Amino acid sequence: MTHLLELKNVSKVYSRGLLSKIATTALADISLTLESDKPTIMTVAGESGSGKTTLAMLLLGFITPTTGQIFYKGEDISQLRGAERMTYRREVQAVFQDPFAVFNPFYTVDHLLTVPINRFKLAKSKKEARGIMTDTLEAVGLHPDDVLGKFPHQLSGGQRQRINVARALVLRPKLLVADEPVSMVDASLRASILDTLRGLQRDYGVSIIYITHDLTTAYHIAKSIIVLYRGNVMEVGDVDTIIKDPQHPYTRLLIDSIPWPDLSRRWGETEIKAKESDISDHGTGCKFLARCPFAMDPCQNPPPLFRLSEYHAASCYQYEEQPGLPADQLSSVLPV
Amino acid sequence: MDPILKVIDLQVSYYTDAGRATALAGATFSLNPGEKLGLVGESGSGKSTMALAMVRMIKPPGRIEAGQVLVDGVNLTALSEKEMLQARLSKIAYIPQGAMNSLNPVTRIGSQMTDAVRAHDRGASKTSIDDRCRLALESVDLKPGVAQMYAHELSGGMKQRVCIAIGILLKPKVIICDEPTSALDVVTQRQVMETIDRVKDQIGAAVILIGHDMGLMAQFVDKVAVMYAGRLMEVSTVSQMFTDPIHPYAKALISSLPRLDNKGVFQGIPGLAPSLLRLPSGCPFHPRCSQAMDICRTDIPPSVTLPGERAVLCHLFSEKVQL
Numbered sequence: 001m002t003h004l005l006e007l008k009n010v011s012k013v014y015s016r017g018l019l020s021k022i023a024t025t026a027l028a029d030i031s032l033t034l035e036s037d038k039p040t041i042m043t044v045a046g047e048s049g050s051g052k053t054t055l056a057m058l059l060l061g062f063i064t065p066t067t068g069q070i071f072y073k074g075e076d077i078s079q080l081r082g083a084e085r086m087t088y089r090r091e092v093q094a095v096f097q098d099p100f101a102v103f104n105p106f107y108t109v110d111h112l113l114t115v116p117i118n119r120f121k122l123a124k125s126k127k128e129a130r131g132i133m134t135d136t137l138e139a140v141g142l143h144p145d146d147v148l149g150k151f152p153h154q155l156s157g158g159q160r161q162r163i164n165v166a167r168a169l170v171l172r173p174k175l176l177v178a179d180e181p182v183s184m185v186d187a188s189l190r191a192s193i194l195d196t197l198r199g200l201q202r203d204y205g206v207s208i209i210y211i212t213h214d215l216t217t218a219y220h221i222a223k224s225i226i227v228l229y230r231g232n233v234m235e236v237g238d239v240d241t242i243i244k245d246p247q248h249p250y251t252r253l254l255i256d257s258i259p260w261p262d263l264s265r266r267w268g269e270t271e272i273k274a275k276e277s278d279i280s281d282h283g284t285g286c287k288f289l290a291r292c293p294f295a296m297d298p299c300q301n302p303p304p305l306f307r308l309s310e311y312h313a314a315s316c317y318q319y320e321e322q323p324g325l326p327a328d329q330l331s332s333v334l335p336v
Numbered sequence: 337m338d339p340i341l342k343v344i345d346l347q348v349s350y351y352t353d354a355g356r357a358t359a360l361a362g363a364t365f366s367l368n369p370g371e372k373l374g375l376v377g378e379s380g381s382g383k384s385t386m387a388l389a390m391v392r393m394i395k396p397p398g399r400i401e402a403g404q405v406l407v408d409g410v411n412l413t414a415l416s417e418k419e420m421l422q423a424r425l426s427k428i429a430y431i432p433q434g435a436m437n438s439l440n441p442v443t444r445i446g447s448q449m450t451d452a453v454r455a456h457d458r459g460a461s462k463t464s465i466d467d468r469c470r471l472a473l474e475s476v477d478l479k480p481g482v483a484q485m486y487a488h489e490l491s492g493g494m495k496q497r498v499c500i501a502i503g504i505l506l507k508p509k510v511i512i513c514d515e516p517t518s519a520l521d522v523v524t525q526r527q528v529m530e531t532i533d534r535v536k537d538q539i540g541a542a543v544i545l546i547g548h549d550m551g552l553m554a555q556f557v558d559k560v561a562v563m564y565a566g567r568l569m570e571v572s573t574v575s576q577m578f579t580d581p582i583h584p585y586a587k588a589l590i591s592s593l594p595r596l597d598n599k600g601v602f603q604g605i606p607g608l609a610p611s612l613l614r615l616p617s618g619c620p621f622h623p624r625c626s627q628a629m630d631i632c633r634t635d636i637p638p639s640v641t642l643p644g645e646r647a648v649l650c651h652l653f654s655e656k657v658q659l
Contacts, residue, residue, distance in 0.1 A: 192604040259549065259551035262595060
């Protein structure tokens with residue numbers, strides 16, 4: 001059976017200008033598969049510059065990979081044409097970070113929902129279109145009467161973000177790429193938006209790639225996690241295992257720095273080694289080397305992934321004695 | 337110890353075309369030197385208005401209606417505009433939200449810092465100003481060379497630290513930070529917060545941290561003030577707030593937090609925050625409150641001081657005091 005989504009050795013390199021030799025590897029050699037029969041929520045986590053948004057842009061087809069290929073239902077997405085391309089466009093949807101920036105202030109929110117319905121000819125009549133709109137709005141926990149006919153400025157941030165989710169849902173997507181969907185929403189509304197996303201996966205069978213720097217929400221919503229740092233995979237596996245027992249020094253630093261709303265769990269005592277200003281980008285070895293408290297000689301070479309348990313692998317020479325995990329087998333440590 | 341900052345019954349309204357919006361309806365609290373207060377609340381609850389009012393930067397159609405802000409014994413609300421200009425940065429510093437994007441892109445960091453010092457001390461010699469800038473940069477963990485750089489050469493965390501350095505140039509007694517880390521990732525956030533903590537100790541200032549990240553509050557502040565619709569609903573120490581919140585809104589806020597031991601439980605607060613133009617009668621929280629009584633619909637609750645320096649604005653407690 002073909003996979004819903006397959007990334008084969010995908011890399012993205014941004015180069016500066018025509019003559020400059022300096023290139024930034026935003027994403028290095030990532031292979032990944034998602035199955036269509038098992039909808040899941042997968043988190044891609046990392047700090048700014050880790051390549052998480054690059055991954056989202058690649059999946060959505062906004063940019064093309066420098067090397068490697070991305071397959072959607074067995075077809076290379078850069079080769080899709082005509083009807084197949086439309087299907088891909090319809091079935092892979094996105095929710096972005098800023099619920100304030102994506103609305104056109106001159107249109108009511110109905111516009112945002114009717115455009116996709118018309119574009120993909122989902123309804124035969126106005127009445128049917130209206131039906132789809134009210135159904136999807138209810139599915140994301142909004143009362144259609146509260147929001148239809150309103151302008152974006154009349155709605156709260158949480159309502160807008162839920163309308164964005166509804167817009168994606170109108171198209172009955174198979175895959176939703178959510179790039180920091182709750183980072184600009186008030187804490188009290190976060191819970192309800194995350195709950196909405198989880199409902200999509202559970203009730204509508206939508207697979208979600210949840211991109212975030214917030215490991216707290218990742219822990220609560222996702223099944224599996226990929227931790228990125230400067231375009232490289234640092235640690236992958238089951239979200240419970242990684243958040244509660246991180247093994248890679250970078251993941252440990254990240255989890256240690258989460259401000260938990262819990263007085264018994266104080267902010268990490270581990271010192272942050274290098275300041276970001278001291279780090280140069282041009283090492284050939286482990287990307288985390290400059291900031292790593294456990295740096296050793298072998299770290300001058302890029303570390304492969306080592307499998308620590310069934311659903312856990314880390315890219316660090318500390319675990320050298322564990323069996324290696326070939327980069328293209330990444331998905332085998334991701335529970336669904 | 338005498339409090340370094342006293343805010344007494346501060347009130348701010350905005351006069352809009354749709355009517356008068358009371359953004360801050362009588363806030364009273366005090367802070368000791370070296371103390372850190374966290375000001376939390378949903379968007380539109382009046383957190384930033386409170387900060388702006390304390391530095392008297394409320395612009396029309398907004399107006400400070402009443403109240404006093406005492407820093408080190410000086411009533412800021414009674415100062416003339418010229419005196420206030422001098423008081424800002426030397427008595428009270430305000431680091432606004434997104435301050436890191438307010439650095440001038442076409443002048444070097446150093447000259448922006450020099451500007452700030454010159455504005456307060458016209459006669460200062462160039463070497464003394466340079467020394468001051470260098471020390472300020474050092475205390476936020478930046479190299480002196482940063483003074484020669486432009487804003488675009490710095491990362492987000494570094495820009496935020498430059499803003500803190502500018503804020504502490506004149507050793508203010510009170511530092512107000514409005515969401516200093518909302519655009520930064522967790523590791524940088526921790527570095528910035530540790531920086532604020534360290535400079536606070538160096539100059540012995542009180543810090544007010546505004547934000548809605550309760551996790552950050554738990555890790556950083558000593559006292560938490562929960563705001564709702566322009567009122568301070570509860571002010572208590574951080575341990576009281578997280579182990580035993582007493583105001584129903586504070587309770588709901590604390591229980592909506594994601595923790596490690598309740599995976600997959602999403603408990604939001606039902607309902608939406610009210611518009612300041614159409615506040616419900618009585619307690620502004622009563623339509624969303626699970627413990628609302630008849631009196632909550634008609635009377636605004638008084639502020640009740642409980643043992644352990646807690647203050648709470650709720651009828652549940654005003655009755656207990658009367659009994």
